[in-house]
Amino acid sequence: MIREANAGELGVGAATMLNAPSSVDAFGAPADPGAVSAATADRAGSGTSRDSSRQALTGATPSAVEAAAAKALADQRSKAATDRAAKVARAKADRAAKVKADKANALAAAHRWVSPLASYTLTxxxxxxxxxxxxAQDLATSVGSQVHSLSSGTVVSAGWDSTGYGNLVRIQYWDGTVSFMAHNSRLVVSAGETVAPGQLVAYSGNTGHSTGPHVHLEIHPGGGDAVPPMPWLAGHGIRL
Ligand SMILES: [Zn+2]
Structure with a gap:
């Protein structure tokens, strides 16, 4: 018998150790050549079986590996597509935010209030x-001083007034307020014209019922009765 031959060469203990991993030996099955060969086959089989178990546990069969690789690739492509879409969305949002900011800035610029004269004396x-x-509030200033629109609006009238205003320009602003600027030497805008804050609308003078060169400034909120200009102007950031 092979086992006996092995035992003869290696000693019983060595032979037992040699065969120890065999389940056949563990169950005390006869150690004939057939059994040994069966045990060897079984060990080989067990090895295959263990590999199969590992594969079953990890799911790493060839088709599973391919599927995993395909999924990884698909995920990568999907992520790239998502990233691109997010980038496009961000760029779009940035553009929209800029347009909104530009509009807000343009509106703030159009709605700002400014002094009608660079230099004057309150009379x-x-x-x-x-x-x-x-x-009104009278602002004494030398003839020919530039008179500016207080904000953005539309010229209601620009011309000679025979009731005492002389060369009068009336402007209705974006909030409905109407200003009168009187006694000008020359007008440089016409009725219906739109004006921007600080735009030159006239040159000051001493026309109409006026006792000296000045701009007579009236403020009519909503086009109604005139109100004291100084507090109204101060309330609009214009401190004369
Ligand atoms: Zn006046």
């Missing part, structure tokens, strides 16, 4: 004068 204010209401 008569809003109140009764010689028993009659003076519904």
């Amino acid at each position: 008569s204010g809003y109140g009764f004068r010689w028993g009659k209401l003076h519904p």
Whole structure:
């Protein structure tokens, strides 16, 4: 017997150890050549079986590997597509935000309020004068000084007024307020014209019922009655 031959060469203990892994030996089956060969085959089989178990556990059969690789590739492509879409969406959002910011800035610029004159001296204010209401703030300034629109709006009228205003320009602003600027030497805008904040609309003068070169400034909120200009102007950031 092969086992006996092996035992003869290696010693019983060595032979037992040699065969120890065999399940055949563990169950005490006869150690004839057939059994040994069966045990060898079984060990070989067991090896295959263990590999199969591992594969079954990890799912790493060839087709599973291919499927995993395909999924990884698909995931990668999907992520790239998602990233591209996110980038496009970000760029679109950035453009939209910029357009919105530009519009807000343009609106803020159009709605700002500015002084009608660069240089002046405050003279008569809003109140009764010689028993009659003076519904304006007078700003003394040399003839020919540039007179500016207070904000963006539309020129209501620009021309000679025979009731005492002389060369008068009336502007209705974006919020409905109407300003009167009177006694000008020359007007440089026409009725219906749109104007921007600070735009030159006239050159100051001493026309109409005026006792000296100045701009007579009236403020009519909503086109209604005139109000004291100084607090109204201050409320709009114009501190004269
Ligand atoms: Zn006046």
